[in-house]
Amino acid sequence: MNDGMRVRIVVLRVLAVSLLVTLGARLWVLQILDGDRYRKVAETNRVREVVSSAPRGMILDDQGEQLVRNRSSLVISVNRSTTDRQRDAGKAVFASLSSVIGMSVDDIEKKIRFCGPKIPQPCWNGSPYQPVPIAKDVSPAQALAIIEHPERFPGVTADLQAVREYPFGSLGSHELGYLAPVSQDQLDRQAADLKKQGKDPEATPGAYHLNSLVGVSGLESVYDSELRGVDGVEGLEVDRFGRVSGTASNSAPVPGDHLVLNLDRGVQATAEEALRSTLDKLPGGARARTASAVVLDVKTGGVVALASLPSYDPSVFVGGVSQQDYAALSDPANGIPLLSRAYQGSGAVGSTFKPVSTSVAMAKLGAKPNQNFDCAPTLQIGGQTFHNFEGSSAGPITLHRALVISCDVIFDKFAYDEWLRDGGLRNGKGPYPAPAENFVKMAEAMGFGARTGIDLPGETSGSIVDRDAAKANWEELKGSYCERAKNGYPDVRDPATAKRYQQYAAEACVDGYLYNAGAAAQFAIGQGQYLSISPLQLAAAYAAIANGGTLYEPQLAKAVVSPDGKVVKRFEPVVRNKLPVPPEVLAYIRDSLHGVTTEGGGTATGVFADWPNNVIPVGGKTGTAEVEGHEDTSWFASFAPVNDPRYAIVVSIPDSGTGATYAAPVAKAIYQAIFGVGRPAELPGGLPPSALPAVGRDASLAPAPADATGGAAVTPGPAAATPPPDGASPPAAGGARAVAPAALTTSPAAATDAAVGPTSPSAGPRAPPAGSAG
Amino acid sequence: MDELGSTALRSSPVALRGRIGQLRDRASGRHSPLRRLDWVLMGAVLALSVLGALLVWSATRQRLADAGADPNDFLKRHLLNLAIGLVLATGAMLLDYRLLRAYAPFVYLGSLVGLVAVLLVGSTINGAHSWIVLPAGFQLQPSEFAKVALIVGVAMILGEKRDSREGVRSTRPGDVDVIVVLTLTLVPIGLIMLQPDFGTVMVLVFVILGMLAVSGAPRRWVLGLLLGGVLFGAAILQFHLLKPYQEARLTSFVSADAASNSTTGYNVDQAKTAIANGGIFGRGLLHGQQTQGQFVPEQQTDFVFTVAGEELGFVGAGGVLAALGVVLWRALSIAKDSDDSFGALVGTGVVCWFAFQAFVNVGMTLGIMPVTGLPLPFVSYGGSAMFANMLAVGLLQNVRLRSRTDPYAL
Incomplete structure (x- = not known):
């Protein structure tokens, strides 16, 4: 053993210690400095x-x-x-x-x-x-x-x-x-x-x-x-x-949270039952029959009922719907129960459109309340002759009377004259001044051709076709028109129908870009290929006419309430538009529509003969829309009470008959339920509840x-x-602050706008059922 | 230190006084061998071993329970190993010093027999043919004992020269001694490479290098061997002489990409994650999510340090390192204070062994060293390793007991 060895051992000691210090330093880095990063890994490792x-x-x-x-x-x-x-x-x-x-x-x-x-x-x-x-x-x-x-x-x-x-x-x-x-x-x-x-x-x-x-x-x-x-x-x-x-x-x-609706279970049930019993009475009893009814609160846009047949029991979706069930719910042979006709289908609305035309005539075209117009039996437009309903003639009458007895020719004439003023076909030498297109514009102001904004997905916008849109549509479809003109409709079974379709296609192939005079005239009476309207849109427009000109977005949701009964959000009415119609014109129209259910010759007077008109006056308009290849669609659009309107009701029953025969009695049954006419009222006092209901325990x-x-x-x-808790106490007046219903604008509108079934927009008299048009 | 040889030493006044002191102490019992033991070293060793038992228990309890076995099986075995190890240590401590030197060749030869036997009748575990399976579930790993044997043998040769050669000029081992040592070393190294167990080979190489360097062997040998080792390692990697899994172990800690794509990389990732999960104070014994979730493989042996890291945190894992530091420090003190070169070299060899194994073992769990199957001294589960470690501790105490330097004597 020498000192040299001792020195070397000390060197070894230094080495050993430094090794351990290295390990300690690395341990420090791993556990303290980088610890969080690794701990996160450990978390995902094991949780x-x-x-x-x-x-x-x-x-x-x-x-x-x-x-x-x-x-x-x-x-x-x-x-x-x-x-x-x-x-x-x-x-x-x-x-x-x-x-x-x-x-x-x-x-x-x-x-x-x-x-x-x-x-x-x-x-x-x-x-x-x-x-x-x-x-x-x-x-x-x-x-x-x-x-x-x-x-x-x-x-x-x-x-x-x-x-x-x-x-x-x-x-x-x-x-x-x-x-x-x-x-x-x-x-x-x-x-x-x-x-x-x-x-x-x-x-x-x-x-x-x-x-x-x-x-x-x-x-x-x-x-x-x-x-x-x-x-x-x-x-x-x-x-x-x-x-x-x-x-x-x-x-x-x-x-x-719970969702409280404007919808009333009793009114909805009445509407569905009335529609169902009407469908059951129809001849043929086909399973594919459809019908719908809309009840709106005209003062808020609240949806009191929104019924559509056929419907389905949503419990088939609990635990996963079977392929078979889903196929049945989407089968046209069953009337596609998944589709709501009230807001996802649209079509011609017939004479229920006439209040819109009256608004144009009086607000835009200078027609006076007492001015008489000739309700002639026919109107000649180009090569076509337009008849009054069943060819009747009433002579010179006011617009009030024209609405009451539903004279077509007077409104056709307004629209035809407008069409002429706008330059007719405009197939000659231009340039033409910009067309006024008052009828189209009024329809758009009433909310047609656009979604109402209801808080439901998949709503249809219907369609309102002006001159530009007609041309654009034609550009898109002329290929298929011309092909159909050449090859015909081998897929249509009836040879006569197929031939007629082929003739339409041939015409459309040649001059489909022109704004058709007949269709423009028929627009005024809610017919033809230039308009397609959903029952919900029509109800929203009638609600606006009834409430003095405010077009609301229809809303199903009234409030969101937390499980412990607190009001999380209250949905306030959303104004979409103000009608460009003076109040006195709207009052004139309301009075005229009241006449429809009360005056002699009124198209709905028979239906409402036993109605307590002095207590709950009803204003309404029947509509009988012609649909190519089908029975007429029966319409009734209405509001009540006339003196202080609260509800607007629209009923639509495709493939049935006249508005007075089928749709008006359904609307009447709904009014009975609301106001308690001849039966207990579904809405206490005939008014929508102003306070939120107590929310029971789930x-x-x-x-x-x-x-x-x-x-x-x-x-x-x-x-x-x-035991159920106290439930939601009604909020004190002004206590619950209004929350802008932002949810309405975020509704997933992954909508197929395709109208379905007999209420198809392409089913107007002149529209050829082109392959890609339907 | 005197350079007059052992005869002179015995008659020097200082030595004489020490001798008398020893006799007196022995008579009075105040300075009995028991009291003269290095209790600090012993304490650190016992602390590491008992802590090791707990860590092994924590790492294995769930696995054993899942397998339907006694959850405390490994705990019991580790404690049994510890007890046997303490008996062996006592034996090694009480052995007559001179006898030990005399028996060194037999110890060495015995270890060679073991190494040959394992090649003939051994079992393969984790890719290495290193274990002889005994009845009653015990296994013997001859390469562990080879470490002790080689240290004793090499210390004898390098130390013998120093003590017995005549003349002042020949106090250091000469070329012949170095060649003899290298020859003696190459035999067990070759046998272990056949298993193959590169970890143990590396330990032996490091131990021999350390002992040669401390012994004062010619510098050219030490440097030459160092250089040769580096070249050899490079050649192995360059020419892919290793099996792919061995190469992956060596390289995965260098390249992060290789790491995440291999099982070795997975092991290291899980090990690092477990340690980092411990933070400062750890998750508490038996509460480490990584450990109890059995995310770290081989956790009771090669990766036992991760249990300390996760469940005892920086405090506990740092404590393990500190305890190892104490062991190394005291062992070097014993070497330094040894009366003769043999004792000093035994101490040196043991320190090189423990230090290398501790550094490689802990380093691999921390991701700074390649994955090699080396246990952490005293802490890792493993009977042979525990016995060998305890024998080494016994030798250290033996050296200390025979040292002239005695804190109580003066």
Whole structure:
């Protein structure tokens, strides 16, 4: 041993210490300086999310009746993260389960297998940590068999889950809408949106999760974010093999808000029943018959009823609609029950359009209240002869009388003269001055040719065709017109009809760009290919005429109320337009329409003969729209009471007959229900409730969410045992501040504007059913 | 230090006084061998071993439970290994110093027998043919014992020269000694390479280098061997002499891309994640999510440090490093204070061994060293390693007991 060795040992000591210091420094960097970054990795490594859906808010009518609510369903679920760990991968458990719920082991295994490109339904496309629902609506006895023997059913749970319930079946189905599982597309879009905002989609409250149910139609879709609430998310700690070892985080679900409507259940039911019984009385009794009725509050634009037949029971969508059911609901042979004729279909409105023409004549063309016009039996326009209805003649009469007896020729003449002043066909040498097009402009001011803005998706805008639009349409369609002119309509069975269509096509091929005189004249009486109007649009226009000229956006939603009864949002009326018609002209029209139901010769006087006219005077206009290849569409557009209008009602029954025969009695039945004529009133005092209704307790909300997710035993029993809370107290006047209903503008208007069925816009007398036109 | 040889040493007044002191102390019991032990070293070793038992327990309990075995199985085995190790250490400590030197050739030869045996009857675990499976679930890893044997053998050769050669000019090992040492080393290295266990080979190379350097062997040998080692390593990588998984282990810590695409990279990622997850104070024993979630493979052996990192945090993992530091420091003190070169070289060899293994083991869990299957001394689970480590500690104590320098003597 020498000192040299000692020195070298000291050197070695320095080396050893420096090695350890290096390690310590690196440890410091990893654990302290870079710790957060790594901890985040650790988080995603080991935490898997299990989502417990928030109870969805109810949809209530104006008097608090639950139109859509939740009901408790006993659901049996299999938790794959448990059964997969069993020695036989759950086979034994599935066998016992099979004997309890009467589903084959094979079916159970199909339901819990993970969906993939080559795996057909049934399969599970949710998270592997999410219990897979196997059977819904099982009996309490079946659920108890599982709950009481956890040792026999490891990994199987039976608990109460909320599913959508529609206490009134198909009532208002087109408005209420339905739910469907969120699509991958929606999830991707949400992820992209949230990423843009710099948020984590997994951690953002109110975000969709895999397997979330989303409103995809009607109010469920428009007010989805209000109704949906915030899903509870339980972060489960899992090990490398995906086995659950504990809970990292847990957020309880927040129930969604309730939606209170302007819609009244009683009025809606009356409208649907009246339509249905009318359809039942029609000859033929074809299943494909359609009909619709609209009831608006003229002072607010509130939608009191919006009925369309055929309808459907939205409960077919609960738990996923079958392919077969969906096909039936979209089948034209059944009248496409999914489609609402009230706001998604449009057509010619016939004489119910005449108040619009009267407005043009008096406000724009200088017609005087007492001025007489000749109601001749016929009017010659070019090569065509236009007849009055059934060829009747009334001689010189005022516009008031023209409305009462529904003289066509007077209005045809106004429009024809206008057409001439605008330069007729304009096929000679120009230049022409800009056309006045007063009729088209008035129609647009009344809201036709554009969406009303109702808070529903898929609304039609109908169409109003001016000279420019006619030319543009022709440019687009002339190819198909000319092809049809050449090749005919081999697909149309009746040779006579096919030949007529071919003749139309030939004409359209040559001069379709010209603004047709006959169609322009017929515009004034709500006919022809230059207009197509939905019942909702017509009702909104009549509401504006009735209330003195304010065109409101129709609104179904009245308020959003939180589960504890607080008013979250109140929807105030939204003014869309002021009619460019002086008040005295509107008053003149209202008085004339009152005459329709009261004066001798009035087209609806017979229908309203027994009506208490002195108490609730009704103003209305019948319409009988001719539809190529079909029976007439029966229309009645109206408002009441005439002295202080509150409601506008429009009824449309395609393929039936005259307005007075079919539509007017339906409207009358609805008025009876509203005001309580000869029966109890659906609306107390005949007025829409001014205060918000008390919101009752949702039946399914009784069990605490924690019970449902924890897999703890849930006693199946009357879930609504909890007494209802005080409910929503009506807000003090001016207390609840108005909130601009921004939701209305964000409605997903992924609308197909295609009008469907007999009320097709292309079905006017002159419109050839070109291939791409319908 | 005197250069007169051992005979002179025994008769020097200082040594005589020390000797008398020892005898007196032994008689009075105040300075019995038990009291003269390096208790700080012992304390650090015991602390590491007991902490190791807890970490091994935490890492294995869930795995064992999942497999339907006794969750405390590894804990019990680790403690049993520790107990056996302490007995071995006591034995190594009490062995007569001179006898040890005399037996060194037999120890060395015995280790060679073990290494040959493992090639003949051994089992392959994790790609290395390094284990002899014994009845009752025990396994023997001869290469662990080879480390001790080689250290003793090499210390004998390099130290023997120093002590016994006549004349002042020949105090350092000469070329012949170095060649003998290298020859003696190459045999076990060759046998271990056949397994193959490159980690252990690296340990041996590092140990021999360290012992040669400290012994005062000609500088050209030390530098030459260093250079040769570097060239050899480069050649191995350049010509792909290693099996792909071995190469991946070596290179994955350098290249992040390679890391994330290989299982080795996965291991290191999970290890780093676990350690970082601990933060300052850790998640608490048995509460590390990465550990309890079994995300880190081989966690009770090669990656045991990650348990300390995650569950005990910077405080606990730093404590492990500090305890290792204490072990190394005290071991070098023993080497420095040794009366003879043999003791000093044994101490040096043990320190090189422990330091290299600790650095490589911890370094790989921190992502700064390649993944090699080297256990963390005293902490990692493994009977053979524990026994070998404890034997080494026993040798250190033995050296200290025989040292002239005695804090209590003066």
